[in-house]
Amino acid sequence: MPNDDLVNLIIEIYEDEAIELVKKRVEQGEDPLIILEEVQKAMSIVGEKYQNNEYFLSELIMTGEITKQITDFIHPLVKSNQQQQKKIGKVIIGTVFGDIHDIGKDIVKFLLDSNGFEVIDLGVDVSKEKFIEKIKETNPDIIALSGFLTLAYESMKEIIEAIKKSGLKENKKIIIGGGQIDESIQDYVGADAFGKDAIEAVKIAKNWVSGENVE
Amino acid sequence: MLNKIKFWKKYIKSEEKTKPKMEIKRSRTKELTEKELMIDLSELNEKQEKMFERWLSAENFEFISPEAEKSYRERILRIKDAIQLKKVPDRVPVVLSIGFFPAYYSGLTPRDVMYDYDKLYSAWKRYVLDFQPDAHIGCFVPGPGRIFDLLDYKLYAWPGHGTSPEHSYQCLEKEYMKRDEYDALIEDPSGFFRSVYLPRIFGALEPLKNLSPLTNILEIVFVGGGILPYGLPEVQEAYKKLLEAGSEALKWGGILGAFDKEMAELGYPNFFGGATKAPFDTLGDTLRGTRGIMMDIHRQPKKLLEACERLVPLMIKFGVAGVQMSGNPIVFIPLHKGADSFLSNEQYKEFYWPSFRKLLMGLIEEGCIPFPYAEGSYNTRLEIIKDLPKGKVIWGLDLTDMTAAKTILGSSACIAGNVPITLLNVGAPEQVKYYTEALIDSASENGGFIMMNGTVIEEAKPENVKMMINTTKEYGIYKQN
Numbered sequence: 001m002p003n004d005d006l007v008n009l010i011i012e013i014y015e016d017e018a019i020e021l022v023k024k025r026v027e028q029g030e031d032p033l034i035i036l037e038e039v040q041k042a043m044s045i046v047g048e049k050y051q052n053n054e055y056f057l058s059e060l061i062m063t064g065e066i067t068k069q070i071t072d073f074i075h076p077l078v079k080s081n082q083q084q085q086k087k088i089g090k091v092i093i094g095t096v097f098g099d100i101h102d103i104g105k106d107i108v109k110f111l112l113d114s115n116g117f118e119v120i121d122l123g124v125d126v127s128k129e130k131f132i133e134k135i136k137e138t139n140p141d142i143i144a145l146s147g148f149l150t151l152a153y154e155s156m157k158e159i160i161e162a163i164k165k166s167g168l169k170e171n172k173k174i175i176i177g178g179g180q181i182d183e184s185i186q187d188y189v190g191a192d193a194f195g196k197d198a199i200e201a202v203k204i205a206k207n208w209v210s211g212e213n214v215e
Numbered sequence: 216m217l218n219k220i221k222f223w224k225k226y227i228k229s230e231e232k233t234k235p236k237m238e239i240k241r242s243r244t245k246e247l248t249e250k251e252l253m254i255d256l257s258e259l260n261e262k263q264e265k266m267f268e269r270w271l272s273a274e275n276f277e278f279i280s281p282e283a284e285k286s287y288r289e290r291i292l293r294i295k296d297a298i299q300l301k302k303v304p305d306r307v308p309v310v311l312s313i314g315f316f317p318a319y320y321s322g323l324t325p326r327d328v329m330y331d332y333d334k335l336y337s338a339w340k341r342y343v344l345d346f347q348p349d350a351h352i353g354c355f356v357p358g359p360g361r362i363f364d365l366l367d368y369k370l371y372a373w374p375g376h377g378t379s380p381e382h383s384y385q386c387l388e389k390e391y392m393k394r395d396e397y398d399a400l401i402e403d404p405s406g407f408f409r410s411v412y413l414p415r416i417f418g419a420l421e422p423l424k425n426l427s428p429l430t431n432i433l434e435i436v437f438v439g440g441g442i443l444p445y446g447l448p449e450v451q452e453a454y455k456k457l458l459e460a461g462s463e464a465l466k467w468g469g470i471l472g473a474f475d476k477e478m479a480e481l482g483y484p485n486f487f488g489g490a491t492k493a494p495f496d497t498l499g500d501t502l503r504g505t506r507g508i509m510m511d512i513h514r515q516p517k518k519l520l521e522a523c524e525r526l527v528p529l530m531i532k533f534g535v536a537g538v539q540m541s542g543n544p545i546v547f548i549p550l551h552k553g554a555d556s557f558l559s560n561e562q563y564k565e566f567y568w569p570s571f572r573k574l575l576m577g578l579i580e581e582g583c584i585p586f587p588y589a590e591g592s593y594n595t596r597l598e599i600i601k602d603l604p605k606g607k608v609i610w611g612l613d614l615t616d617m618t619a620a621k622t623i624l625g626s627s628a629c630i631a632g633n634v635p636i637t638l639l640n641v642g643a644p645e646q647v648k649y650y651t652e653a654l655i656d657s658a659s660e661n662g663g664f665i666m667m668n669g670t671v672i673e674e675a676k677p678e679n680v681k682m683m684i685n686t687t688k689e690y691g692i693y694k695q696n
Contacts (some may be wrong), residue, residue: 013513015513015514052592055664056558056559056562057505057509057557057558058509058510058512058513058558058562059555061505061506061510062509062510062512062513065510098378098379098382099385100385101385101388103505141281149383149385150636150670150673150674151383151674179590180636180637180670182635182637184637184642185637188641199558
């Protein structure tokens with residue numbers, strides 16, 4: 001067992017040990033921000049491992065669960081203005097209306113987060129009105145639409161049309177993804193790109209914010 | 216239009232180039248294969264032949280014409296040849312895995328056909344007669360809406376009850392079995408379902424949690440106490456609901472039976488003889504949920520494996536019971552949590568495959584033909600799943616590379632599927648024709664292939680679906696020696 005190293009305890013999925021260590025360190029008066037930084041570091045390593053095919057869904061879910069327990073414990077101890085971190089871009093993500101599947105969306109969210117994006121998650125079954133409202137409110141760089149069912153094709157199409165119609169598309173990129181999404185659906189719904197999987201989606205998003213051409 | 220065809224052309228080409236990752240250690244699968252040789256294959260063959268004889272005998276049907284009878288037999292034999300790999304069929308069989316497609320085709324909503332069984336019957340009949348696949352899959356998929364209302368079903372949102380009337384139902388994943396309930400399930404699966412699981416997924420059956428184990432009802436002095444809970448007003452209320460739901464289910468079941476009978480008499484067999492699930496999916500889909508089971512892999516792997524093993528004989532019995540009732544040996548097994556994106560290969564080999572393989576072998580030993588239908592991709596699993604006796608299984612595949620599937624599985628198993636749902640939904644008929652022909656070229660050599668869509672068809676373009684079927688009938692003819 002990787003003793004007393006929080007980053008390793010999280011990565012190697014020592015759930016109880018990781019939580020215990022956090023509690024011990026807080027009791028000893030350590031700055032919770034340092035702990036949060038370590039959690040963030042662990043998550044970006046997990047993200048890398050997933051992107052390298054070393055980790056799979058269960059490791060994402062499990063380490064996500066461990067960090068959630070840690071951050072739930074730490075957050076009340078941290079003043080909110082202390083948590084600002086430099087982000088590389090802002091993404092609004094949601095599963096489109098009619099569809100309530102969230103696993104794919106949550107994987108992308110995890111990877112975006114671990115790669116330094118600010119992610120605004122609108123949840124599942126998200127209406128076009130909600131997308132429009134949140135895009136106006138938060139002005140994201142990227143809009144990510146997720147859908148597992150084939151009915152999502154029509155929903156994505158409607159949402160993208162609504163975004164374009166309301167003049168919100170300018171300076172923003174739209175990416176779609178899901179179990180049954182390919183290039184033909186990207187054309188059909190009028191998105192800028194599709195992610196074959198979460199890893200590719202994040203690659204595309206990173207290229208977009210760094211100004212490189214994805215094509 | 217030309218661009219579009221080019222696009223699918225490009226798509227197919229790039230598919231062909233994709234080689235699956237194969238990083239599999241062979242030792243374990245080899246060991247199993249050797250064990251396999253201990254099983255008397257001739258006995259398995261004989262059992263399967265008997266099953267086919269029963270299916271072909273059509274004992275309860277009165278065909279509308281000699282032609283219909285001939286077509287019925289030809290269609291079954293075409294499927295049989297594709298499965299058994301003993302001789303090449305006359306042509307590639309074509310079967311569709313459909314959801315609410317027939318409802319949309321008839322201008323009805325999913326809600327319409329879940330609540331009006333006459334509409335269900337006529338829409339599904341119209342679909343079979345207009346599209347003429349080699350076999351249909353019955354009309355059970357929509358399910359009886361009124362029963363879900365009566366029992367206050369909480370596991371799904373369905374048309375008009377959580378989803379729009381125009382769309383299919385969706386599972387509401389939760390931990391319906393809690394993290395610490397593995398022992399209870401393993402100890403007494405039926406008791407756990409009756410007293411814990413069912414009361415959670417059906418609001419109307421919540422009072423059933425008051426019932427004591429049936430195994431308490433032993434000699435005369437224990438009978439009164441064992442029966443007593445059935446007198447509780449809330450339990451009686453729950454049973455009243457259950458009886459009402461039972462009557463409704465019987466009505467619905469009658470429609471399903473009548474549909475299969477009429478279709479058979481018109482010459483169209485039902486492809487599905489029964490259904491069951493892989494033990495890992497039984498746990499991961501509706502009991503523990505995806506998040507739950509993924510965490511169990513790390514938190515309590517031994518319990519998870521023990522539960523999978525415990526479910527094997529129950530899942531075998533479930534599949535065999537359907538076959539015994541229908542007289543058709545094919546057992547549909549929708550696969551979910553074992554796809555490439557859910558588990559690593561090591562996890563698949565440790566947690567998914569052992570109990571799943573036992574299920575497949577259990578069905579095969581009863582003369583059944585398992586038809587696992589792997590939505591998503593199964594590229595990294597092909598070397599693992601090929602470890603089964605020859606000619607005993609149909610692998611339904613979706614996004615899996617079919618050239619690789621044919622290479623790896625082709626000598627031992629029938630493969631099916633792969634026509635992309637995206638193509639059927641937003642493509643053009645010319646593209647469908649192109650893709651269907653290319654798929655026949657790459658997957659149908661020497662038989663062992665059934666043309667099928669990759670994932671369930673809901674609102675596809677009818678002209679595309681028709682093109683897929685007609686192309687197979689024209690282009691999929693084998694030259695007989």
